[in-house]
Amino acid sequence: MRTGFKVISLAFPTTVLMFLALGSLERGEQPPKKKVVILGIDGMDPQILKGFADQGVLPNFSKLMAKGDFKPLQTTMPPLSPVAWSTFITGQDPGGHAIFDFIHRDPKTIMPQFSMARTIPSDWTVTLGSWVIPLRGGRIESMRRGRAFWQLLEERDVPTMIYRIPSNFPPQSEGHALSGMGTPDILGTSGTFSFYSDHPPPGSEDMSGGQVNKVTVQDFKVSGQLTGPQNSFRTTGGNMTADFQVFLDPEEAVATLRVQDHEFILKEGEWSDWIRVDFEALPHVVGVSAIAKFYLQQVRPAFKLYVTPLQINPEDPAMPISVPGDWSAELQKELGYFYTQELPEETKAFSAGIFNGEEFWEQSQSVYQESRRALDYALRNFKEGLLFFYFSSVDQGSHMLWSYSDDKHPGFRRDGKLSKAIQTLYQEMDEALGRVMSSIDEQTTLIVMSDHGFNPFYWEVNLNSWLLEKGYVQLKDLGRRDGVTLFENVDWSRSQAYALGLNGLYVNLRGRESGGIVSRGAEYDRLLDRLEADLLAMRDPRNGNHPITLVVRTRRDLKGTNLDSAPDLIIGYNRGYRSSWKSPLGEFPREVFVDNRDPWSGDHSVDYRLVPGVLLSNRRISAEKPALYDLTVGVLSEFGVPKLSEMIGEDCLE
Amino acid sequence: MAMDFLNWIVTGFFRLLFWPLGILPPLGALTVISVVTGAIMVWIFGRVSSQERIRLVKDRIRGNLFGVRLYQHEIGVVLRLQRQIFRDTFTYMTLSVVPMLVLMIPVFLIIVQLNLYFGNRPLRPGEQAMVRVEVTDPSLVNQVPVSLKGAPSFTVETPPVHMISEKEIAWRIRAVQAGQHSLAVQIGNHQVAKNLEIGEKWGRVSTLRTTSWLDSLLYPAEERLDPRTGIRSIEIVYRPLPLSIMGLDVDWLVFFFAVSVVASFALKGVFGVQL
Incomplete structure (x- = not known):
């Protein structure tokens, strides 16, 4: 063999081997791609979880508790979902992220406002006859202050997928995000269902959370209209509408429904699939697309048809519900249509008596099944970085079905199936956890957390009525206490304080409230001292209980400085108590304490010490008493990202 | 009866045609059908149209367009040429009407058949x-x-x-x-x-x-x-039937027209046809 050929013949395999070796070295030097999966289960309570785990019905939770760690997770004050999730998102207390309740108020008008987002209409329009043409689009603004922790990760090129975390509408992310709590229906409300009947229930004209429409059955046919959003292209205003017809069989309990170009058959008691409904704003030019499900509750003797709140169509979203903007359409393609409004479980129809417990259960289970399918999709597509996935079913089920499993509840209902409903919801979460655990490797950090726990809601407290009794509020006409809402009967020139929202108490402050009478400084401080003492001394005369166990003075006790919309006091109720249904919106019923017989029978808007959330992880939890804001820092630390100076927590994971 | 017989014949023919195409994905089969349709259409167009007159008119339009560029500063000439172009364009369209009408019949029959396969x-x-x-x-x-x-x-x-x-x-x-x-x-x-x-x-x-x-x-x-x-x-x-190209949904009819028109223009030289 010639030498030159020999050299070449040796050099070639040697070079190949060197490249291979270098390649493997390079791969070996690369740090493994960090993965963190967070399962956010709204309203999961540590005591209830432990109880079911001890009974042996939650094998995956038990396994995670044994292999990893489990501790109660301190929530926020007030322990409300938008507040608590905002704290987890930003690592700040409510004073930092500026979300203090579901509703805030405009101090000039004392009108309630949605706390999480606001719509700013187009300020540049042209009017042509009865048409208004916007020349610049309006926008929707999140009211949450502070940076989301996943934004810090994204800055360091960590891929993120944030599925329906509350208080993230419009979604803020550079990765993938779908908005959750805070996302309205197509009407811009937190979910307004429609109900059509030839025999509407009495008092349905003022039904909260839904529109009841009287229809007539003529020749076995019903014609109705779905009410869409306001037509902002019309000077005359008015809502866009879409017609539908229902053809009833003369004998059988079955009907054909025709909605635009969709036609489908439902038997009594059946739900339709998602139906796309298009509303025209500017004929053939501009429209708004929505989706809805139809439930044929009864054919006869009374005709009853329920339609879900009209959802923003993820295929063609009228509002920004995802990042990237077309991710919701991609999800729709993979998963089919899905609920996009916040908290889609139909609590309002149940509270209003349109649904019974069984119907609520069926509807809320369909919401869960959608989320469960989405979890499978998320896990299939999760390769590295952060995956946050949210479930609402435990929270909404615990609110609405508590009274089925608590015989001390004033509204206790006996029902064999529903008495086990909360356990079933926890078991469903256990199954979902099992799915997550089976899809991750040992290096992946798994966190299961909730924003708060749960308490029974036995008794309502009409806090505004108590303020009236104690002389903090004066009415213009004491004889008109019933049925007057939104503080219309309040004499502001003689009122020092008012309660608004689930836990908020505001001082009628001069220079802030338009009719303010309390001066800043000593008078304000003296009033708060007196209020705090009186509130903590409050007693329920029927049983001698103290209904209030904690009063937080926001400007003294909170760390953040975004306090413009903060109440002056945040009220922490005792176990079993909660603000009434009427007081948060400015009513003054005659009784201060009322038994709660509403299906909404479990709650958590109490003293935060009574309702911690849960924290489970396959890592050891280093903090003795971890709080939501500690977990924010803990997640950042998993990726080696330092916390921001305004974050108040410490790393809680080893 | 005649209608049923025609339907039976055409439907049977398309069943035969689709028998080998069934192994392809729907978009692949539709592409093949569209290209073949384009080829057939351009061939038929060549047979039923007055190719010589179309060639003459098109040459004249081209010449007059060249004239417009040459004499762009002579407004009178440009106007006269433009009038001529307009008239020739109209003649060209008239010459295309009859073959288009003839083509409509097979195109209609093809679309109806394709709708059976690609509509649902x-x-x-x-x-x-x-x-x-x-x-x-x-x-x-x-x-x-x-x-x-x-x-x-x-x-x-x-x-x-x-x-x-x-x-x-x-x-x-x-x-x-x-x-x-x-x-x-x-x-x-x-x-x-x-x-x-x-x-x-x-x-x-x-x-x-x-x-x-x-x-x-x-x-x-x-x-x-x-x-x-x-x-x-x-x-x-x-x-x-969902059809998508690179994640974008497409209507089968739009796709069919687009591909068959492109195929017609691409193949006109092969058949020596003036379009």
Whole structure:
């Protein structure tokens, strides 16, 4: 063999081997791609979880508790979902992220406002006859202050997928995000269902959370209209509408429904699939697309048809519900249509008596099944970085079905199936956890957390009525206490304080409230001292209980400085108590304490010490008493990202 | 009868044509059909149009356009040339009208056939669909017993909904077994069959069987109904066949036109045809 050929013949395999070796070295030097999966289960309570785990019905939770760690997770004050999730998102207390309740108020008008987002209409329009043409689009603004922790990760090129975390509408992310709590229906409300009947229930004209429409059955046919959003292209205003017809069989309990170009058959008691409904704003030019499900509750003797709140169509979203903007359409393609409004479980129809417990259960289970399918999709597509996935079913089920499993509840209902409903919801979460655990490797950090726990809601407290009794509020006409809402009967020139929202108490402050009478400084401080003492001394005369166990003075006790919309006091109720249904919106019923017989029978808007959330992880939890804001820092630390100076927590994971 | 025979011939021909194409994905098959259609159309156009006159007119238009560029500063000349271009364009369009009219017939027949394959997809096993029966007389809706048969290929999930005002009876069915099945509507003493396609693959789907000869032109897969049965039409509401290119949904008709037009222009030189 010639030498030159020999050299070449040796050099070639040697070079190949060197490249291979270098390649493997390079791969070996690369740090493994960090993965963190967070399962956010709204309203999961540590005591209830432990109880079911001890009974042996939650094998995956038990396994995670044994292999990893489990501790109660301190929530926020007030322990409300938008507040608590905002704290987890930003690592700040409510004073930092500026979300203090579901509703805030405009101090000039004392009108309630949605706390999480606001719509700013187009300020540049042209009017042509009865048409208004916007020349610049309006926008929707999140009211949450502070940076989301996943934004810090994204800055360091960590891929993120944030599925329906509350208080993230419009979604803020550079990765993938779908908005959750805070996302309205197509009407811009937190979910307004429609109900059509030839025999509407009495008092349905003022039904909260839904529109009841009287229809007539003529020749076995019903014609109705779905009410869409306001037509902002019309000077005359008015809502866009879409017609539908229902053809009833003369004998059988079955009907054909025709909605635009969709036609489908439902038997009594059946739900339709998602139906796309298009509303025209500017004929053939501009429209708004929505989706809805139809439930044929009864054919006869009374005709009853329920339609879900009209959802923003993820295929063609009228509002920004995802990042990237077309991710919701991609999800729709993979998963089919899905609920996009916040908290889609139909609590309002149940509270209003349109649904019974069984119907609520069926509807809320369909919401869960959608989320469960989405979890499978998320896990299939999760390769590295952060995956946050949210479930609402435990929270909404615990609110609405508590009274089925608590015989001390004033509204206790006996029902064999529903008495086990909360356990079933926890078991469903256990199954979902099992799915997550089976899809991750040992290096992946798994966190299961909730924003708060749960308490029974036995008794309502009409806090505004108590303020009236104690002389903090004066009415213009004491004889008109019933049925007057939104503080219309309040004499502001003689009122020092008012309660608004689930836990908020505001001082009628001069220079802030338009009719303010309390001066800043000593008078304000003296009033708060007196209020705090009186509130903590409050007693329920029927049983001698103290209904209030904690009063937080926001400007003294909170760390953040975004306090413009903060109440002056945040009220922490005792176990079993909660603000009434009427007081948060400015009513003054005659009784201060009322038994709660509403299906909404479990709650958590109490003293935060009574309702911690849960924290489970396959890592050891280093903090003795971890709080939501500690977990924010803990997640950042998993990726080696330092916390921001305004974050108040410490790393809680080893 | 002539109509039914024509439908039988054309439908049979397309069944033969689609037999080898069935192995392709739907978009692949549609592309092949569109290219072949484009080629056939350009060939027919060449045969039925006055190619010499079209060539002359097009040459004249080209020449006059060149003249416009040359004499762009002579406004009088430019105006005269533009008048000539306008007149020649009109002549060119007139020369295209007759061949276009001739082409419309095969194009219509092709589109109707393609709609059978690409308009809808068979029901997936487990999927629901609505079956609508329209009758000729409203009294038939609620005075004559009507039922649906065909198990075990599908199950009938609802009782019939009798819609008197619409002269219609409807059911909801659920597909069970994959295959080409027959669904039977029993109305009084008459029994009428309708094809039912169930399966995971794409294929020929006949949505409507009717008594109307006009409708049977558009839905030619099944023999026309005998009007003496009292049934005007039987319809199964299938789902559209999804077609997408790189994640973008496309309408099969738009795709067909676009590809066949591109193919026609690409192949005109091969056939020596002036378009």
